[in-house]
Amino acid sequence: MMFLSLRHLSSRKKQSALILLGIVIGTAAYVAISGMMLGFQDKLMDQLVNNDAHIRISAREDILTAEQLDSFENAKHVFWYTPPSGRKDSAKIDYPIGWFNRLNADPEIVAYSPQVNLNVIFNRGKVSLAGRMIGSDPHRQMRVTNIQSYMLSGKFTDVGSSGNRLIIGKALMNKIGASLSETILISSGKNTPTPFKIVGVFETGIKQIDETTVFSALSDAQNLRGAPSEITDIAIKVYHPFEVDQKVQNWRMGARDKIVSWQEASASILSVFKTQDIVRNSMTISIIVVAGFGIYNILSILVTQKRRDIAIMRSMGFTPKDIMLLFFNQGLLLGVLGGFIGLALGYLLCLLIGNIEVEAGRATSSSNRMIVSYDYLIYVKAWFIALFSSVASALWPSRQAAKLEPMDIIREGG
Amino acid sequence: MIRALHLTKRFSPTGPAVIDDLSVEIFDGNFISLVGRSGSGKSTLLYLISSLDRKYEGEVFYDQSEITHMPMQELHNLRNRQMGFVFQFHYLINELTALENILLPARKAGLLKEKESTAHELLKTVGLDEKAHRLPNQLSGGEQQRVAIARALIMQPKYLFADEPTGNLDTHNGDAVMNLFARFNQDHKTTIVYVTHDREFAKRASRQIELVDGKIVSDEAH
Numbered sequence: 011m012m013f014l015s016l017r018h019l020s021s022r023k024k025q026s027a028l029i030l031l032g033i034v035i036g037t038a039a040y041v042a043i044s045g046m047m048l049g050f051q052d053k054l055m056d057q058l059v060n061n062d063a064h065i066r067i068s069a070r071e072d073i074l075t076a077e078q079l080d081s082f083e084n085a086k087h088v089f090w091y092t093p094p095s096g097r098k099d100s101a102k103i104d105y106p107i108g109w110f111n112r113l114n115a116d117p118e119i120v121a122y123s124p125q126v127n128l129n130v131i132f133n134r135g136k137v138s139l140a141g142r143m144i145g146s147d148p149h150r151q152m153r154v155t156n157i158q159s160y161m162l163s164g165k166f167t168d169v170g171s172s173g174n175r176l177i178i179g180k181a182l183m184n185k186i187g188a189s190l191s192e193t194i195l196i197s198s199g200k201n202t203p204t205p206f207k208i209v210g211v212f213e214t215g216i217k218q219i220d221e222t223t224v225f226s227a228l229s230d231a232q233n234l235r236g237a238p239s240e241i242t243d244i245a246i247k248v249y250h251p252f253e254v255d256q257k258v259q260n261w262r263m264g265a266r267d268k269i270v271s272w273q274e275a276s277a278s279i280l281s282v283f284k285t286q287d288i289v290r291n292s293m294t295i296s297i298i299v300v301a302g303f304g305i306y307n308i309l310s311i312l313v314t315q316k317r318r319d320i321a322i323m324r325s326m327g328f329t330p331k332d333i334m335l336l337f338f339n340q341g342l343l344l345g346v347l348g349g350f351i352g353l354a355l356g357y358l359l360c361l362l363i364g365n366i367e368v369e370a371g372r373a374t375s376s377s378n379r380m381i382v383s384y385d386y387l388i389y390v391k392a393w394f395i396a397l398f399s400s401v402a403s404a405l406w407p408s409r410q411a412a413k414l415e416p417m418d419i420i421r422e423g424g
Numbered sequence: 425m426i427r428a429l430h431l432t433k434r435f436s437p438t439g440p441a442v443i444d445d446l447s448v449e450i451f452d453g454n455f456i457s458l459v460g461r462s463g464s465g466k467s468t469l470l471y472l473i474s475s476l477d478r479k480y481e482g483e484v485f486y487d488q489s490e491i492t493h494m495p496m497q498e499l500h501n502l503r504n505r506q507m508g509f510v511f512q513f514h515y516l517i518n519e520l521t522a523l524e525n526i527l528l529p530a531r532k533a534g535l536l537k538e539k540e541s542t543a544h545e546l547l548k549t550v551g552l553d554e555k556a557h558r559l560p561n562q563l564s565g566g567e568q569q570r571v572a573i574a575r576a577l578i579m580q581p582k583y584l585f586a587d588e589p590t591g592n593l594d595t596h597n598g599d600a601v602m603n604l605f606a607r608f609n610q611d612h613k614t615t616i617v618y619v620t621h622d623r624e625f626a627k628r629a630s631r632q633i634e635l636v637d638g639k640i641v642s643d644e645a646h
Contacts, residue, residue, distance in 0.1 A: 013531070017519040322515040325476060326529045326575075327504025329496070417477040420511070 011332055015339035018312065025308050030348045032301030033396050037352020040294035040392040042359040047286050048383035049364075055283075058276045060156045061214055063245030064254055066275070067109060067261075068127070068268045069101035102240040103267055109244055118248050118257065121153035125243040126231035132224075133195040133203055134186045141182060141222040143196065145231020146245075147171070154247040157212060157225070163190055164210025172229045177210035179220035196224075198234050206230070298395055301348070302403035305341050309407035313337060313414075320411060321419035334412035341404020342397075349396035353389050360384065426450040426583070426615075428473050431482035433465075433638070442468050443480070444638040450617060452582070455609040457629035458619045465638040466619045467587050473617070474507065474585040475499060504533050508576030510618075512588035516560040516568055516575075523547065523556040526575045539578055546574035550604060566597030573604055577614070584608070586618035590625055602628045 019026045074094040103109065106124060113122045126145040131138055144151075148167045152158050158166045162180060169175045176196075178188070188194050188208055195203035206226065213220055232238045248254055254271045261269050273280060313320075320333055364382040426449070433443040442465045450456060450473065458466040471477040473484055475491050484491045486502065494502070508529075516525050523543055530539035547553045550570035552563075560568055569589065576584055584605070590598035602625055608614045609630075620626050627646075634642040 014517070014519070021519040318513070318515050319517050322509070322511070322517075323528070325503060325507075325509040327500045327502075327507075327532055329500050332532070417471060417479075420471070420476070 011335040012339055012343075014336055015343065018316075018336070019340055019343060022308075022312075026344065029301065029304045029308060029344050030351070032304050033298070033344060033348025033400060034352040034355060036294060036297035036301050036399075037349050037392045037396045038355035038359060039297055040290075040395060041353060041356025041388055042363065043290050043293060044388045044392070045356070045360040045382040045384065046363055046380065047290050048385060048388065049381035051283050051286065052383055052385075053381045054279065057214070057216065058272060058279060059251050061216070061219075062272065062275070063123075063154055064248045064251045064272050065246040065258060065261075066270050066272075067103065067244040067246070067265075068270070069103050069242050070266060070268045071101050102237065102242055103244065106241050106244065109267075113244070113246065118250065120247040120249055121150060122244055122246045123147060123150035123154040124228065124241040125151075125245055126228060126235055126240070127242050128198055128231060128235050130224075130234070131197045131199060131203075132182070132186050133197065134188050134192075137186045139182070139186055141224065143176075143224050143226055143231055143234065145226045145228045145234075147228050148225075151225070151245070154245045157214075160212045160214045162211045162213050166210065166212075166225070168209040169225060169227045169230075172227050174204060174206045174230050175209040175226065176206045176230075177212055177225040178208050179223050180211050180213040181217065181220040182222060182224065183208065183211055185221065196234065198236070200236055201234075204234055294392075294395070298399040302399040305344060305400055305403040306407060309337050309341060309404055310410075312340075313407050313411040316411075317414065317419045317422075320414050321416040324414075324416040330412040333414070334408045336408075337411050338401075338404050338408035341400045341408070345397040345400025345404075348400065349393040352396055353393055356389075356392065357384075425452055425485075425487060426473055427483075427485040428469075429483045429485070431469070431472055431480055431484070433468055433472060433477070433480045442638050443472065445482075446638065446640060447482075448473075448633065448640060448643070450615060452615055453609070453613040454615050454617070455606070455630040456615075456617045457626040457632050458617065458635065459621070459623070459626045459632060460635035462621070464635040466635050468638075469635065470585055470587055470617060470619050474509065474583070475503065476509075504529055505579055506582040508579065508581040508584045508614075510569070510572050510576050510584070510586035510589045512591040516571060518560050521557045521559055522552060522563065522567075522571045525560070525571055526578050528575060529579050533579065535579075542580070543574070543578055546577060549607075550574050551600075566593050566600065569593055569597065569601060570604070573601060577608060580612060580614075582615060584614050584616045584618075586616070588619055588621070590620060590622060598622070598625060 074096060110122075110124075113119050123146050126143075128143050128145075129140065130143045131140055148169050152166055161177070164177065166177060169177055183189070186194065190208055190211060193205045193207045196206050197203040206224075228241075229238070232240060248257070251272065254273070258269055258271045258274075323333065360382045363380050366380045367378055368380055428446065428448050431443050431446045432441050434441050446469065458470060460466045468477070472480055475484070478492050489498070491499065517528065520528065526543045526546060527536060527539060530536050530543070544553065544556070547556050550573060552567055552570060552574075555563060555567065560571070563571065569592070573589070576586075586605070589605075590601050593601065605616050605618065606628060609616050616629075618629070626632055631643070631645045633640055
């Protein structure tokens, strides 16, 4: 029946071309929009997963209360003049060795890095800026995050194990007007500013990190904080970052410290991804549904127009299945062809989008161009959506055609 | 041989019988015209005995097989291989050329290549060998009806059924169609049953059956 289906399509060139155009646009739109959004998501996801710990154990920040410091439990005549309040000083992980033993014994852990995270003030000349210092063992830190790949100058290991050296975010360095090899003063707010030498510069593309963060050796950060041998965080990398939920739940049981997975830390961004996916799929489905209705309408009209043909074909021995295929094939052909042309057009659009130069940021490649995903699954999904919508829209009119009895058509005068 | 026994046809369960307890035998090689006034039931009888209408009381046998009990695939094969139909309106498929229209039953039977030379011969017989590649809308009404006849004959069917084949044609073209029927009946022993309201064309058949109110009132062989 393919022969006759093709003839039907070719004899209605304008109608066929319009339906085909609908499917092509729908498919191409899906490919281009998905390529753009997934490219952005992939890049961002890579940053979320690899720029920081998959799981972070950090010291719980306790708020002091009068009851916690009450040594005169039964002395009703003793009162505080000014009750204790505010954050407990020097939040720290109370029993890090316990965590280290646990992490060393866990086969799902790739690496972990004890850290000291502290808020600091950077001083250079008259410029003072608030920011954050992360003190760590550089070798351990490099196994946990991909910070080395963001180094613009120097190596991450240049901070060494002590010696007041630091790696600084490029934007922060620009803001305070410093340069490589220069010494700046850093204060934790409790003691006199300590000089640190800039030995490296990094740029992650994430403004809030690049503008505020410096990395130093663990002992240097501990000294600056005034609490040698204490740590505030343990950054952990696991083999399966998308399956950390259960582990985090288990660790939380009975633990006093705060344990946060990368997904919880990035919940707002991940929810944006979900919204993007819903928007992307809704948009494309709308286009494809419109094209599908086009096929449905045209085939329904065609079945009515071709009633005489159906009658004569049935009298020649063509079966109801043959008649169904005659119309169904047309939807199928349009879907297959429209799908393929749509994929090619979508690919071309992706190439064009990938060449658009944009301002440097999270969603750009190293050459400051739009990041586009060419994941084959986008193309497979787009083609199947095109095919499914075409086939589904062709099915009903085709079945109606197959049900027509030749005698009924002849008696009605065709 | 076709045998119709006690055929009764009503278009609604309580309506009048259009064909009323009618029995008839059609022998192989018969050339039969069905005549009668409008509403006499001649076209209805044609569709009943040709298997297109299978909703009736009574029985229609093709040799030993009763149509309503015949498996559907067998019925489709019977229509494809042993029957040809010609309607008052040609019912050609507009997207296909004259040659492709003629070859459509052969395409269904999977005998496209084998029947190609037969199709060209038929086109020659109906005088349209030079218009083989024309579309129906590029042919006159008479030419279209001749293409429809060639299509009905492509499988060299045992039975040819025609409903008012000359009804839409002028006398000259009507004559040409009747000549074709007579020739095929003689040359190929094709059983031909046709409905006509034209007394002159009815006389061209070797057997003339007249219907009045769904009953056979005369069945004469010449």
